[in-house]
Amino acid sequence: MNLSPTTSPAAGTARKPLLRDLDDLHRRLVEGVSDYAIYMLDPEGHVSSWNLGAQRFKGYRADEIIGRHFSTFYTEEDRAAQRPALALRTSMLEGRFEDRAWRVRKDGTRFRAHVIIDPIRDDDGTLLGFAKITRDISDSYAQEMALRASEQRFRLLVSGVTDYAIYMLDLDGHITSWNAGAERFKGYKEPEVLGRHFSMFYTEDDRRDGRPALALHRARTEGRFEGMGWRLRKDGTPFWAHVFIDLIHDEGGTPIGFAKITRDVTERRAAELRLRELTSSNQELEQFIHIASHDMREPLRKVLAFSDLLLQEEGQQLTEAARGYLGSITAATRRMQALLASLLDLTRVTSQGRSFEPCALGEALREVCSDLQMMIGEKGATVHAGALPTVEADGAQMRQLFQNLIENAIKYAREGVPPVIEIAEQPDDDPERITLVCQDNGIGFEPQYAERIFGVFQRLHARDRYGGAGIGLSICRKICVRHGGSIRAEGRPGEGATFIVRLPRRHRADSL
Template structure:
């Protein structure tokens, strides 16, 4: 690159151009030499420095205190080139003319500088702040395709490709705003534009001249096309060399003499076999062979084959220095001298262990694929683009009643129901058109015997055996599933019929808004709405709930428990009529949204009947007490008369007569007790238990002590478990234990050693209490009669009692929400069980 730059000695400038060196030397005595250095520019921030005498010749003067920085002398005459004055018609043209003349005069007085500029093998241009080229050497014109001095006066933008001019304009404006030295190589490569429009790479260094006409920019331009071409070829050459080196690293390359001794050794050989060159050169290459191959003479045989045939190649097992083995692809080539005589062998070895493993894996995979294809209990086909069956596995053939040979090369449409054939071909074409997608469909296939089966097929395009495209089809027999789906569809139809025919209100609403999704016919009838009036509307909007708070209460319970059970409340129909209903609800979910499945049983009539029953029971109770009073009145008279006769007439009457009187008295007392028992039995049907925690163990001990006192001579062993607690009415539960333990006492009367047990055990998670004895027992066929009032089993007719004790137990347990039952074996005893619910429903 040739530039004008400041010389290191004060007051001196010289040219660095080799071509101008002789000229510069010749002129050295007449003129001082000039040098323009970009490095010095960074330090001194000036464009050209001349001795004061030379500056004056160029029309420049030094400002005080600025050393040799040169400026144009005001008022000094300057030489101007011969310009065509006809073209300079405007003021702007005149200004450009003056600027060009001024720039030409800068160096006109100094032959050395002009000679240097013209002799440089690079372009030099000077432009002003408006971008006009004021001065250009001949080389610049040649570089850009402008003859002679045709560049002068043109806008410098013609040297820039049109697509880059706007960006270049911005750069130029910034540079003139803050001029500075910019040597070559500091920025990215630039592009120039010749007069014919062709582009070429270039480098530019910039400097500036401060003159009385303003700042001028001095640009040195180099065409770097050749350098770029050389750089490109060099990069390609280096890349090729790099690739070759990398490839060589994967191969062990060495030479042998005719006897098989190693002559040389490359880096790839060292990496592959583990020997350094100094360890292996001179040794026989048989050390690379397995012992059995050495003993068999394989090294010598291979060299002989290479010598006879010119080359020997095989894939074989080789041994490294550390004793490990690897699969190798070797090529042994005979080497000849200029006379055609063999002088040695070239050996190239490549490690193919991974390839062998891959081949084995592929072989295994293919074997596994064949096994899966052959033994898979799923129908598998491959079909070409024409719909011809290429392959079919044995299961597919068996399922359809064919052999494999009968299926292959047959049209797949042969296996399809005629109504599905067109759709099948469309699906196959879709698979081939979209090979990355997995397709699914269901069609009907026809077996060889004509029977039909439904199949679900999964298909995807694959590479065919001959390089074309095929479709892999995996079929699953879904005939049973289709039947199940049809059964489900029918079941759903039945369920819908049941839903709409159930004689209670059933509705499905969203939990969030209470919006009605469905309601059965009974619900619409009960509320008085048509279906279109209900579906999609909120139950609050319809006013079905007695109040919003009632609905919120039911919703809270539903969300907490997942269900609502037997919640009695009032509801309102379309007419405004209010009715009483019992709500039961389940929390269900469809497609991620929660719904309330509500069943409302209209109990308005039942409530009316219950109220009527309460009234009738009250009347019945009053009637019972009246009847009891009326019955007891004569019984009291009879009892009183019998007592009077016994007291007054005992001496007048004989023993026989007194026996009759005593019998009448006992019968009256028995009848009175029966009337009392019946009143109690009737009362139990209406009494509400007052629940509390009851110690049944203590209660059972009390009953047992009372029974022992009635018959002190009996041997009865009571086994009563401790700590048995229950939640119930204490007085009613006392009656239960009285009856059950008394019943056991009564029916163990014939046992010399009676055992009566009271305890509790868990049955299906429910506490179950029991009274067991070893008495007379009973036949299980008569178990249902035990709890019927006044019913006596045949073998117990002589036992005392009224026959309502167990009926009383059943009624009390029922009032607690539990149940009672009995088990027995004749002659071996009986066991009575009862449960008590924790809460009354």
């Protein structure tokens, strides 16, 4: 039995109008597309049809372009390189040609095009022409180029960084990239580390304890790992590292690896340990001074008391030289008492400092001038004060700062010249800080001693000429440092001294 389908002459006649309708529908569909240029070429490459999309972004009407060669849309350099002919030949031989390249509109402007050329053949395989589809991808190309430029800048940035080791790991911890910073302080060149596990930088003890795996686990589950520890260079020497490991995802959110940043903080760690030691030593020293000062005050009082008693009861029997000796003992003892009191004041700056609160500096200065009224009057001194701001500070220490500066100016006045002290605020480049200037008309000092005068027990003049323990300015500096500020001095002999104080207007909550 012949079961193959048959077609009667009547059925074939009925199908012809249907085919014509389908062809018309197809033609209208192609002509109506406006986002793609869809048109036909004859076997030699001449345009034989044209749609709305081609007219929209190439600029030619159908009557202007049909019959012309499609190389019209190519750039001059592409025509010279025979690229149109190559495109048709590739399409015939391989069954399709696809490219992304520059094309030219009617007005001469260029656009980036995605081009597909397919050969069209009849049932016998004879070439009838080509179907050509072109899409304007200028916008996406610009975005792609911007992304590539951004990625290139990032790669250059990362590769050029020398203070940090920045490199990538795959999900198992194997190294997939390496920068100059990693090479500089780990000692390995890129070919020596690519593909190796990052645990190679850990100490044997850390590897045995599973610290590399723990770091990756934390980064994978929490998104980031941060830690510090010893790491090893290529030559086996250790360094103290500050490490970040961040989990990296693709656009779909799937983890693809880790970004690892390592910084060598060996010097910073050594400095922190040294600072910790110094702080501890300083605390011990302050405690010793505090205890020793208290323990020595009673013996000194007894020395003074018995010296006075001896002078009162046996003074008539003492020779002039003996009374002189007693006077020297008394003077030396009183100096020792003053010295101990100054040392206690110095240690109290940190050990007994109060919390920082709003302090009106103008009011603090007025209180100090009131307390020193007798001294100021006896020396014929004048204190001029400008408007001073309010800052967050230890009010008692601000008063001590002003008092020490005023007493220092009065002490080192020029002979026969009444002391004049001017205290005012000056503009500061940092809006979060203030600058105070205390200027006097005293004896001044040589500029090379501008730092020395802040040292403990440092004196530029003989004790018999200018009294004091030589600690007042040291206390000023310690107060300024405690407040996160600074003090420096300027001066010239016979022209007075100027002290410049800088203080923060406010403090962070964790520093109060």
